[in-house]
Amino acid sequence: MKKTVLIMLVLLIGITLVFTSCGKKEADVAEEAKVVEEAKVVEEAKVVETIKIGVAGAHTGDLASYGLPSVNAVELVVANVNAAGGIDGKMIKLVIEDDQCKPEIATNTAAKLVGEDVVAVIGHICSGATKAALDIYNESKIVVISPSATSPPLTKSGDYPNFLRTIASDDAQAVLQVDFALNVLESKKIAVLHDKGDYGKGLAEFAKAGIEESSAEVVLFEGVTPGAVDYSAVINKIAQVGADAVIYGGYHPEAAQLIGGMRAQGLDIPFIGCDGVKDATFIAVAGDDAEGVYATAPVDTTSNLIAVKAGKEHLAEYGEEYGAFFLNAYAAALAIVNAIDVANSTDYDAIMAALKSEYVETPIGNISFDERGDAIGVGFAVYQVKNGKFSQLD
Amino acid sequence: MGFDYFFKLFIGGLTKGSIYALIAIGYTMVYGIIGLINFAHGEVYMIGAFTALIVAGILSVLNLPMFAVLMIAVVIAMIFSAGYGFTLEKIAYKPLRNAPRLSALISAIGMSIFLQNYVLLAQTSNFLPYPDMIPDFAFLEPIKQTLRTTQLIILVVTAIVMILLTLLIKFTKIGKAMRATSQDRVMAMLTGVNVNRVISVTFVIGSSIAALGGVLICSHTGRTHFYIGFLVGIKAFVAAVLGGIGSIPGAVLGSFVLGFTESFGAGYISSDYEDVFAFVILILILTFRPDGILGKSTKQKA
Numbered sequence: 048m049k050k051t052v053l054i055m056l057v058l059l060i061g062i063t064l065v066f067t068s069c070g071k072k073e074a075d076v077a078e079e080a081k082v083v084e085e086a087k088v089v090e091e092a093k094v095v096e097t098i099k100i101g102v103a104g105a106h107t108g109d110l111a112s113y114g115l116p117s118v119n120a121v122e123l124v125v126a127n128v129n130a131a132g133g134i135d136g137k138m139i140k141l142v143i144e145d146d147q148c149k150p151e152i153a154t155n156t157a158a159k160l161v162g163e164d165v166v167a168v169i170g171h172i173c174s175g176a177t178k179a180a181l182d183i184y185n186e187s188k189i190v191v192i193s194p195s196a197t198s199p200p201l202t203k204s205g206d207y208p209n210f211l212r213t214i215a216s217d218d219a220q221a222v223l224q225v226d227f228a229l230n231v232l233e234s235k236k237i238a239v240l241h242d243k244g245d246y247g248k249g250l251a252e253f254a255k256a257g258i259e260e261s262s263a264e265v266v267l268f269e270g271v272t273p274g275a276v277d278y279s280a281v282i283n284k285i286a287q288v289g290a291d292a293v294i295y296g297g298y299h300p301e302a303a304q305l306i307g308g309m310r311a312q313g314l315d316i317p318f319i320g321c322d323g324v325k326d327a328t329f330i331a332v333a334g335d336d337a338e339g340v341y342a343t344a345p346v347d348t349t350s351n352l353i354a355v356k357a358g359k360e361h362l363a364e365y366g367e368e369y370g371a372f373f374l375n376a377y378a379a380a381l382a383i384v385n386a387i388d389v390a391n392s393t394d395y396d397a398i399m400a401a402l403k404s405e406y407v408e409t410p411i412g413n414i415s416f417d418e419r420g421d422a423i424g425v426g427f428a429v430y431q432v433k434n435g436k437f438s439q440l441d
Numbered sequence: 442m443g444f445d446y447f448f449k450l451f452i453g454g455l456t457k458g459s460i461y462a463l464i465a466i467g468y469t470m471v472y473g474i475i476g477l478i479n480f481a482h483g484e485v486y487m488i489g490a491f492t493a494l495i496v497a498g499i500l501s502v503l504n505l506p507m508f509a510v511l512m513i514a515v516v517i518a519m520i521f522s523a524g525y526g527f528t529l530e531k532i533a534y535k536p537l538r539n540a541p542r543l544s545a546l547i548s549a550i551g552m553s554i555f556l557q558n559y560v561l562l563a564q565t566s567n568f569l570p571y572p573d574m575i576p577d578f579a580f581l582e583p584i585k586q587t588l589r590t591t592q593l594i595i596l597v598v599t600a601i602v603m604i605l606l607t608l609l610i611k612f613t614k615i616g617k618a619m620r621a622t623s624q625d626r627v628m629a630m631l632t633g634v635n636v637n638r639v640i641s642v643t644f645v646i647g648s649s650i651a652a653l654g655g656v657l658i659c660s661h662t663g664r665t666h667f668y669i670g671f672l673v674g675i676k677a678f679v680a681a682v683l684g685g686i687g688s689i690p691g692a693v694l695g696s697f698v699l700g701f702t703e704s705f706g707a708g709y710i711s712s713d714y715e716d717v718f719a720f721v722i723l724i725l726i727l728t729f730r731p732d733g734i735l736g737k738s739t740k741q742k743a
Contacts, residue, residue: 276662
């Protein structure tokens with residue numbers, strides 16, 4: 048008896064394994080972090096006069112994969128510029144410093160770069176480290192362009208006049224969601240939902256603040272519980288308060304369940320998600336209900352000619368596809384090179400003036416910088432699900 | 442906020458309560474018989490949902506009517522999950538039956554983590570769309586804002602399961618043996634009850650009901666994931682404790698109390714605090730009735 052039971056068990060588990068292994072398998076190939084020597088001197092100066100540019104960010108540690116692509120990007124741009132004779136004959140020399148995305152290390156990194164007399168810094172990568180380092184650069188009047196620090200106060204607070212970035216700030220997305228709801232959909236009563244997480248709730252709060260400044264009304268501001276089995280209570284509430292649009296901050300699993308429930312209960316109002324929703328899995332899970340859903344996400348620049356060229360350069364030089372923030376860093380490097388060229392000097396005020404007045408063709412579009420340091424021409428676009436695919440609206 | 446809104450929330454609470462009840466039954470039955478909190482129960486529910494998903498995927502090539510697909514998928518899911526429940530007990534709990542309670546509890550948590558990771562590796566870490574196996578009834582179309590087809594099915598199925606289970610426990614031989622084992626395992630054994638068999642049957646019944654719940658709930662939410670068992674399992678466990686763990690009517694009552702609390706709390710106050718309401722009601726009830734609403738007061742012997 049016992050033996051037959053055991054045999055049955057083994058068979059049962061065996062059968063299950065056979066069935067289940069029919070499912071998808073995804074082998075995520077872990078990207079090995081490259082170790083970059085600290086303070087690596089890329090190009091030995093052959094001419095007497097050089098212009099030093101610092102590159103700072105996480106080059107080792109957990110977040111190295113966020114920082115290293117930027118180093119590659121700047122190296123590629125500088126190699127091109129130097130090969131073409133430099134800026135008015137002056138060669139660019141890079142000073143690369145690691146901050147591991149840690150604020151306490153970032154201050155040392157900044158002090159080192161200041162000591163090296165760099166004209167400008169491309170970095171840092173993480174918002175926290177950037178904030179810590181900015182005061183030091185500010186005192187020494189050094190231009191800082193981050194390819195990736197998205198924390199809104201870095202530009203909005205006005206504390207860091209030397210700071211610029213080639214990525215849209217976190218609240219830019221909420222601004223676009225609200226703008227789209229108010230001006231394109233002409234919504235008057237908007238329900239703002241989020242998933243209670245840092246990202247989703249932060250976004251929802253920016254959206255709420257934006258709507259409250261307008262003539263429209265936030266009729267509902269609530270979090271849904273991720274993983275809950277039933278959202279009918281909150282969906283009933285959306286219907287009850289008479290919302291004519293939903294703005295959502297959070298990720299796609301909850302969004303898919305919400306939209307499924309809303310459509311099943313016959314609530315056909317527009318749903319405006321964010322870049323956490325703009326994911327192929329969202330469409331796969333929500334199915335037909337996904338059709339017509341809006342989502343804001345960064346403007347698709349992969350078909351930009353400069354981006355394509357930069358990608359090819361990267362492949363030729365490093366033998367692999369580029370990583371996170373590569374195009375943003377490439378754009379930052381192009382912008383600073385152009386500014387030094389136009390200003391015809393390495394004077395802080397002259398470079399800053401050039402950065403804020405000149406438009407530069409970059410892999411992320413034709414960009415310049417506004418008074419506060421946010422890039423003009425970089426940002427988010429509204430996408431809509433059409434025929435099972437997200438397509439960018441004009 | 443008229444009666445209409447109240448009624449919608451009432452239906453929502455009823456649905457949630459039914460969902461929790463289908464899973465809470467498994468917790469409470471096992472606890473009633475062997476005094477173990479089977480933390481892997483939520484995973485059995487998840488495996489039921491996945492089995493039905495795979496079966497439905499395979500059957501979709503045959504172009505069978507949706508109703509037939511649903512039936513076959515549910516039956517196979519129930520059989521598979523019952524197999525898992527049975528195996529779970531044999532592998533993880535039976536060798537520890539006379540060990541301290543804590544050992545069995547750790548074993549249960551271990552099985553829970555094992556099964557989650559097993560499905561994660563064998564399937565995927567992504568969310569998967571769940572097939573629309575329950576077609577929308579045409580007669581519900583005008584009132585779909587209040588009552589969706591999946592909600593109606595969940596309510597009806599839960600009611601049927603409750604009635605069948607009550608009949609089983611009250612009027613069959615195995616039901617009698619279960620009650621005897623629950624009251625006093627040693628004495629039951631002395632009077633000739635095959636306790637091992639009773640325990641296995643308990644796991645099989647609890648697991649197959651959980652699988653049924655898994656299929657219905659995933660059809661309702663439209664998605665599945667290897668982690669769904671954990672969150673729902675915790676809620677159902679809370680429901681079982683609320684009603685008095687070990688008691689089947691208690692688990693059902695506890696589930697409805699929890700479902701209504703969450704639904705009305707979210708509807709009238711804020712869904713930000715959905716979980717807060719659930720646990721506040723748990724604390725309140727346990728403060729005044731430490732053994733749960735229908736729990737029998739069991740004095741621990743010194």
